[in-house]
Amino acid sequence: ETIYLSDYSPFGFVVDEVTLTFDLHPENTRVKSRTAFRPNPAATDRTFFLHGENLKLINASIDGTPVAPDVSDKGLTCDVPDGPFIWESEVEIDPQGNTALEGLYMSNGMYCTQCEAEGFRKITYYPDRPDVMSVFTVIINGPHPVLLSNGNPVASSEGHAEWHDPWPKPAYLFALVAGELIAHADTFTTASGRKVDLNLYVRPGDEGKCAFGMQALKDSMKWDEEVYGRKYDLDLFNIVAVDDFNMGAMENKGLNIFNSSAVLASPETSTDMNFERIEAIIAHEYFHNWTGNRITCRDWFQLCLKEGLTVYRDSQFTSDMRSAAVKRIGDVIDLRGRQFAEDQGPLAHPVRPESFQEINNFYTATVYEKGAEVIGMLKRLVGDDAYATALDLYFERHDGDAATIEDWLKVFEDTTGRDLTQFKRWYSQAGTPRLKVIEDWADDTLTLTFTQHTPPSAATPEPQPLVIPISVGLIGPIGDEVAETRVLEMTEASQSFTFDGLAARPVASILRGFSAPVVLDHDLNDTERALLLAHDTDPFNRWEAGRTLARKSLLSMIREGTAPDRAYLDGILAVLRDETLDPAYRALMMGLPSQSDLATALHDAGEVPEPDLIYAATETMRAAMARRFRDVLPALYADNLVTAEYRPDAEQSGKRALANSALALITRTDGGVQAQAQYGAADNMTQQLSGLANLIRADRGSAALKAFEAQWKNDRLVMDKWFGLQVIEADPEDAADVAAALTDHPDFNWKNPNRFRAVFGSLVMHHAGFHHHSGKGYQLLADWLIKLDPVNPQTTARMCSAFQSWPRYDDDRKALITAELDRILAQPTLSRDVTEMLTRIRKA
Numbered sequence: 066e067t068i069y070l071s072d073y074s075p076f077g078f079v080v081d082e083v084t085l086t087f088d089l090h091p092e093n094t095r096v097k098s099r100t101a102f103r104p105n106p107a108a109t110d111r112t113f114f115l116h117g118e119n120l121k122l123i124n125a126s127i128d129g130t131p132v133a134p135d136v137s138d139k140g141l142t143c144d145v146p147d148g149p150f151i152w153e154s155e156v157e158i159d160p161q162g163n164t165a166l167e168g169l170y171m172s173n174g175m176y177c178t179q180c181e182a183e184g185f186r187k188i189t190y191y192p193d194r195p196d197v198m199s200v201f202t203v204i205i206n207g208p209h210p211v212l213l214s215n216g217n218p219v220a221s222s223e224g225h226a227e228w229h230d231p232w233p234k235p236a237y238l239f240a241l242v243a244g245e246l247i248a249h250a251d252t253f254t255t256a257s258g259r260k261v262d263l264n265l266y267v268r269p270g271d272e273g274k275c276a277f278g279m280q281a282l283k284d285s286m287k288w289d290e291e292v293y294g295r296k297y298d299l300d301l302f303n304i305v306a307v308d309d310f311n312m313g314a315m316e317n318k319g320l321n322i323f324n325s326s327a328v329l330a331s332p333e334t335s336t337d338m339n340f341e342r343i344e345a346i347i348a349h350e351y352f353h354n355w356t357g358n359r360i361t362c363r364d365w366f367q368l369c370l371k372e373g374l375t376v377y378r379d380s381q382f383t384s385d386m387r388s389a390a391v392k393r394i395g396d397v398i399d400l401r402g403r404q405f406a407e408d409q410g411p412l413a414h415p416v417r418p419e420s421f422q423e424i425n426n427f428y429t430a431t432v433y434e435k436g437a438e439v440i441g442m443l444k445r446l447v448g449d450d451a452y453a454t455a456l457d458l459y460f461e462r463h464d465g466d467a468a469t470i471e472d473w474l475k476v477f478e479d480t481t482g483r484d485l486t487q488f489k490r491w492y493s494q495a496g497t498p499r500l501k502v503i504e505d506w507a508d509d510t511l512t513l514t515f516t517q518h519t520p521p522s523a524a525t526p527e528p529q530p531l532v533i534p535i536s537v538g539l540i541g542p543i544g545d546e547v548a549e550t551r552v553l554e555m556t557e558a559s560q561s562f563t564f565d566g567l568a569a570r571p572v573a574s575i576l577r578g579f580s581a582p583v584v585l586d587h588d589l590n591d592t593e594r595a596l597l598l599a600h601d602t603d604p605f606n607r608w609e610a611g612r613t614l615a616r617k618s619l620l621s622m623i624r625e626g627t628a629p630d631r632a633y634l635d636g637i638l639a640v641l642r643d644e645t646l647d648p649a650y651r652a653l654m655m656g657l658p659s660q661s662d663l664a665t666a667l668h669d670a671g672e673v674p675e676p677d678l679i680y681a682a683t684e685t686m687r688a689a690m691a692r693r694f695r696d697v698l699p700a701l702y703a704d705n706l707v708t709a710e711y712r713p714d715a716e717q718s719g720k721r722a723l724a725n726s727a728l729a730l731i732t733r734t735d736g737g738v739q740a741q742a743q744y745g746a747a748d749n750m751t752q753q754l755s756g757l758a759n760l761i762r763a764d765r766g767s768a769a770l771k772a773f774e775a776q777w778k779n780d781r782l783v784m785d786k787w788f789g790l791q792v793i794e795a796d797p798e799d800a801a802d803v804a805a806a807l808t809d810h811p812d813f814n815w816k817n818p819n820r821f822r823a824v825f826g827s828l829v830m831h832h833a834g835f836h837h838h839s840g841k842g843y844q845l846l847a848d849w850l851i852k853l854d855p856v857n858p859q860t861t862a863r864m865c866s867a868f869q870s871w872p873r874y875d876d877d878r879k880a881l882i883t884a885e886l887d888r889i890l891a892q893p894t895l896s897r898d899v900t901e902m903l904t905r906i907r908k909a
């Protein structure tokens with residue numbers, strides 16, 4: 066069954082308040098609900114339908130009189146009075162048997178919930194839609210020391226707790242947690258003097274991994290006050306870490322629930338990248354309190370309203386806390402790797418989709434990351450001050466609303482006087498636009514002529530021209546900036562812009578800061594690119610010049626077997642020698658485009674990518690880098706190997722990133738001697754893990770792998786790294802076999818999403834290993850997707866996207882992949898989640 070945006074209509078009733086009573090029991094929890102309904106004056110359809118799935122209805126009544134509703138596997142209907150009435154029901158649910166991790170479930174003996182998007186209907190009968198907002202009271206009975214729900218505690222005694230959340234909210238923001246948990250406590254005082262109690266609840270044993278997350282929370286609260294003027298609105302804010310969780314984390318009102326991998330951190334067990342990700346996710350969930358909770362979504366088609374904006378906000382936060390340039394480059398690498406791949410394949414959909422079967426399948430890179438890019442473009446077009454004014458109006462006008470993208474754009478139209486009709490196409494059109502630029506130089510004037518073209522897709526057969534903010538600066542022949550950044554506003558299919566009064570022909574630095582999520586086609590020669598690599602004042606485009614040289618060189622190595630490009634290697638060497646440059650930035654400069662990005666580039670050029678050739682070219686390039694940078698590597702390594710007490714901040718982690726990039730090249734020539742030394746001396750996970758990775762690459766990892774396992778066998782999050790690393794670092798020939806062997810390991814708890822992803826997410830990321838010509842990678846993944854689907858459809862469906870790129874490969878691989886897709890699709894009972902994903906993928 067397909068749901069359409071155009072079919073939206075409001076619910077026939079308003080819910081003023083609801084009281085839920087939970088009697089907790091692992092296999093048969095009883096849930097009583099008492100809900101006050103009244104007719105919705107804004108609605109015409111008065112059908113009384115309550116969602117409900119996997120519920121055993123014990124009894125129901127209206128105004129105290131027992132009723133016998135019509136129950137289906139989707140919910141129930143019932144005759145109701147004309148005016149206001151009280152609905153009461155009691156249901157039984159089975160948290161222990163809930164392996165899908167949606168609704169109320171158990172994880173290592175603790176109860177927890179995940180309701181977004183449509184999990185609340187697995188807890189009780191209720192209008193489970195985001196535009197129905199209500200005040201919740203929650204009573205929990207159970208023999209657990211900690212019993213939590215949203216809002217403020219109003220009563221508690223042994224085995225009993227009562228919670229009240231004064232802020233009306235949709236059911237997807239409901240949460241409940243119960244178990245033997247320990248609080249890491251702190252406080253934050255808001256700018257208006259409200260003292261907020263903060264707790265990070267963890268399982269016994271994890272107390273030592275809380276301090277960083279707590280600090281990140283306090284930093285986020287302060288930042289949102291300072292930058293967006295958003296204060297926290299309850300006396301209590303709780304975060305709970307759970308080991309079994311389908312996604313990263315969830316912004317339930319006053320009770321955020323986190324995948325333990327997204328909140329628990331310590332120097333010994335977490336890498337610098339883990340720390341940065343945790344800080345960003347804590348901020349993201351906290352920021353949802355305003356962009357998501359106080360202002361929520363009218364329906365799930367508007368998901369990007371809260372997710373795009375909140376991702377944008379958390380990226381601003383990280384830019385302020387760390388290095389803005391490094392954050393931007395990292396985000397673009399991620400966008401190209403995940404969102405462009407999605408947008409250019411069979412799963413392409415607009416930032417605001419117009420139809421879906423299973424909404425969980427639309428928590429995508431397009432909704433989140435492209436959704437955030439659209440907000441960045443809007444800000445660039447209107448300017449920082451106008452953006453701030455528009456946001457103030459948004460919070461004022463829509464506080465308490467379940468809003469739409471139209472509402473969002475309207476505040477910008479009302480505050481700036483702009484007509485955003487054309488800009489809105491960014492929300493409704495799928496596909497990554499191609500932006501081609503042609504230069505003309507005459508009479509001291511540079512003319513840039515841009516042409517935009519979005520390839521048609523099933524989702525958007527006839528794309529129209531978009532509004533594209535193009536940030537441009539000009540670099541003179543000796544490397545001086547002759548024109549500062551200017552934002553060109555492109556609205557036509559083809560459009561020219563001129564820069565006059567120039568003394569000499571400059572090199573145009575186009576799409577600075579990656580000012581729009583497009584593929585830029587700018588035909589610079591290698592000398593011009595080398596000039597940008599050496600002198601561009603825009604850190605993103607300076608990095609981009611190096612990346613483009615790398616991509617061009619790798620593509621010609623793949624196509625023609627040429628040698629690695631000298632100019633590229635020399636340019637990067639100069640950057641590495643430049644001690645004025647931030648180490649983190651230099652580390653990024655040492656990166657290469659990923660192998661799947663190279664496959665995309667070949668496909669884009671009308672060619673068929675051969676994974677083995679792409680792998681070989683990348684290896685050859687790395688070897689050439691090791692040789693060309695040989696003289697600087699030992700010093701780069703030694704100068705940046707931090708020996709001071711570990712801090713996960715931008716400065717130290719940037720240095721470790723540079724030292725580790727150097728180590729990866731050193732290992733190619735020293736056979737792993739330095740890696741062994743680093744592994745042995747490491748007192749933090751960043752250095753220990755990179756030591757281990759390099760030992761595996763040097764073919765001397767087996768002893769260290771055993772030692773690592775013995776050291777960390779009781780730490781699930783570290784063991785996830787151990788599982789994943791062996792797959793990532795395997796030779797292409799062996800990656801699928803290594804993954805298969807790991808599934809026989811006694812600690813391969815495949816029902817735990819983190820562990821499943823550690824093995825199979827890593828296999829999928831190993832481009833040449835997953836696409837091994839035998840098809841063994843495809844077959845192994847398909848076997849396990851078939852096994853996981855009945856247990857956890859949501860995680861299975863997410864993993865199906867591994868197959869989305871199949872149409873670009875050769876006929877043999879295409880046949881192998883489609884055979885696996887068809888084998889999965891032929892399973893007698895397949896979840897709606899996986900059916901929708903594979904049907905969309907297969908259609909390509």
Ligand code: ARG
Binds near residue numbers: 181315
């Ligand atoms: N709203 C959460 C976040 O972005 C994601 C929860 C998604 N959950 C799901 N089952 N689709 O922070």
Ligand code: ZN
Binds near residue numbers: 349372
């Ligand atoms: Zn979010």
